[in-house]
Amino acid sequence: METVVSGIRPTGMVHLGNYLGAIRNFVRLQDDPLYKTFFFIADYHSLTTHADAQGLNDKVISALAIYLGCGLDPDKAVIYIQSHLPQIPELYLLFNMLAYKGELEKVPTFKEKVRSQEQRGQSINAGLLTYPVLMAVDIVIHRAHKVPVGKDQESHLEITRNLANRFNHLYGNGVPFFPEPYAFNYGEALVKVPSLDGTGKMSKSAENPGSAIYLLDEDEVIRKKVMKAVSDSGPTVPNQEKPEVIQNLFDMLSLASAPDTVQYFEEQYNNCTIRYGDLKKQLAQDMIQLVTPVRNQIKAYLHNKELLAKIARRGAEAARESAEATLQGAKKLVGMHYYL
Ligand code: ADP
Ligand code: TRP
Numbered sequence: 001m002e003t004v005v006s007g008i009r010p011t012g013m014v015h016l017g018n019y020l021g022a023i024r025n026f027v028r029l030q031d032d033p034l035y036k037t038f039f040f041i042a043d044y045h046s047l048t049t050h051a052d053a054q055g056l057n058d059k060v061i062s063a064l065a066i067y068l069g070c071g072l073d074p075d076k077a078v079i080y081i082q083s084h085l086p087q088i089p090e091l092y093l094l095f096n097m098l099a100y101k102g103e104l105e106k107v108p109t110f111k112e113k114v115r116s117q118e119q120r121g122q123s124i125n126a127g128l129l130t131y132p133v134l135m136a137v138d139i140v141i142h143r144a145h146k147v148p149v150g151k152d153q154e155s156h157l158e159i160t161r162n163l164a165n166r167f168n169h170l171y172g173n174g175v176p177f178f179p180e181p182y183a184f185n186y187g188e189a190l191v192k193v194p195s196l197d198g199t200g201k202m203s204k205s206a207e208n209p210g211s212a213i214y215l216l217d218e219d220e221v222i223r224k225k226v227m228k229a230v231s232d233s234g235p236t237v238p239n240q241e242k243p244e245v246i247q248n249l250f251d252m253l254s255l256a257s258a259p260d261t262v263q264y265f266e267e268q269y270n271n272c273t274i275r276y277g278d279l280k281k282q283l284a285q286d287m288i289q290l291v292t293p294v295r296n297q298i299k300a301y302l303h304n305k306e307l308l309a310k311i312a313r314r315g316a317e318a319a320r321e322s323a324e325a326t327l328q329g330a331k332k333l334v335g336m337h338y339y340l
């Protein structure tokens with residue numbers, strides 16, 4: 001059986017893009033008997049950029065409720081909070097000895113952060129530089145093979161493979177201790193949920209909060225956001241190619257609505273009779289249907305802190321057991337077995 005690990009940073013708001021592009025994939029993986037799955041909340045990683053103690057606490061709790069509300073099931077997957085595993089910082093220390101400053105400075109996500117933080121006059125902490133080392137440890141701590149993540153994480157997976165291979169080469173005595181993990185999606189084209197303001201992808205860091213549908217948005221909020229989505233004055237020539245903003249509306253329609261609904265509006269577009277107001281009304285309705293049950297589940301979990309705590313404890317226990325086996329194996333290979 002192959003091992004799957006993935007995590008998300010607890011940033012508070014989770015939108016439809018995170019759900020359809022990432023978490024829904026986690027749910028499919030946990031249901032697949034081919035895989036042993038670990039899903040966690042990367043709270044240490046969020047400290048690279050935030051320092052808000054109460055905010056962190058709330059965000060971790062809501063991230064857990066969101067995982068569960070989206071369908072992750074503690075009977076099927078190991079669901080835990082990163083900082084509940086003391087083995088993570090311990091292996092992170094060992095892996096920091098394997099990581100080169102030069103290779104970390106070349107990571108595109110680091111360069112991007114340096115650019116944006118320096119622009120704002122903020123300094124760059126060492127945790128930001130070693131973010132990929134910590135992420136590598138999250139993955140190798142369970143000796144994972146597959147990591148369901150978006151394209152933006154590819155460079156971190158590359159570092160993970162380099163560090164795992166370096167460890168194997170230095171300490172493995174010819175036997176690879178850590179497998180080479182690869183980014184993974186379910187054999188389909190990666191889902192990209194577009195932003196409602198017409199350009200780019202739906203994102204929680206977007207300037208305009210109206211451009212994303214959050215899983216906790218109420219029906220009326222969703223309806224308003226969708227009705228305000230950017231469109232244009234409509235096609236003038238039959239079978240005309242769709243401009244980006246219109247393609248985005250159709251992309252969302254194919255994610256949220258039934259195939260015959262998509263077909264219906266395609267035909268109307270192609271014969272130039274389409275009214276975008278009707279399309280948006282339908283899209284809003286279908287998005288509400290998609291989001292409402294998830295939102296209700298999330299809220300139910302948020303109202304049951306005891307259950308959340310129980311699930312977190314259970315996950316931590318199972319994850320620690322797996323992590324401890326790896327850590328002890330790794331320390332032994334490094335030469336830390338003194339029998340004292
Ligand atoms: P954000 O871009 O909103 O900050 P993250 O970078 O934290 O989101 O991404 C968390 C997960 O959600 C990743 O696996 C990422 O690929 C996925 N994801 C984020 N936005 C979208 C989107 N608009 N469409 C599809 N998947 C997305
Ligand atoms: N870096 C990931 C992100 O920003 C979050 C993350 C941290 C992660 N550790 C991980 C993802 C381990 C997969 C596996 O989305």
